[in-house]
Amino acid sequence: MYTTLELGVADGVATLVLNRPRQRNAIDMAMRQELLQAVHQMARDPQVQAVVLTGAGGHFCAGGDVKSMGQVASADKGRQRMLDLQPLVLALLQLDKPLVVAVEGVALGAGFGLALTADFIVAGGDARFCCSFARVGLVPDFATAFTLPRILGLQRAKALVFSARELAATEALQQGLVTEVCDSGAALQRARELALLLANGSPTAFSLAKRMLLASFQSDVGTMLGMEADAQGIAYTSDYHTEAVQRFFAKEAPRLSWPPPASEPKTA
Secondary structure: OOOOEEEEEEOOEEEEEEOOHHHOOOEOHHHHHHHHHHHHHHHHOOOOOEEEEEEOOOOOEOOEOHHHHOOOOOHHHHHHHHHHHHHHHHHHHOOOOOEEEEEOOEEEOHHHHHHHOOOEEEEEOOOEEEOHHHHHOOOOOOOHHHHHHHHHOHHHHHHHHHHOOEEEHHHHHHHOOOOEEEOOOOHHHHHHHHHHHHOOOOHHHHHHHHHHHHHHHHOOHHHHHHHHHHHHHHHHOOHHHHHHHHHHHOOOOOOOOOOOOOOOOOOO
């Protein structure tokens, strides 16, 4: 079905693999289109409760395919290229299911931006992150100017955007860019563990909470309190909440129980 991706579903978790290993999974126009199709497919599939996104061949994503950039001959064409990307970016950011990204090797440029659309990022010990657009005289895209300041704060975001310097996995963890760092080669396994646990949560509560958090930076407190009240009214009536209350009074463990963090990555 896909030529640049691999998609499989097991135990309620979809695993989507960027599959252009010879190009370090650089995003060309075909991959753009297939990613959008795959995200819509996973969003509609009732068997999918959580999503893991990773890359084949030891790297997550080296960014946009430079060969296709050479075809941009005017400002209008360059702008249209970005406009055509927006449905994919919005589909990822607004995905109503937990999205866990597993990064091994590089996450550069658009690959960096792609990783930041996730709800959780698990990095292998050898992972490298770089907002590399300035190296080729470009501005951040793939919603990086939206996600990065929200994750790191404005000043740290400026430092990464303007310098285009790389972050090793451990520094990315210290800055709050990634959720966990594990041994090299173990990121996919750990991401699947987290996705399986997240799949046990309430899909209604997750969707509503994610929408609230995305709106929080551009909303005032009154708006957010209103969203909380409306969303909680819906969540109170969900089958998941009813069962969770029953489990509480029966002294049974909750279905969603977060695991301890992965062990510290091994060093030579």
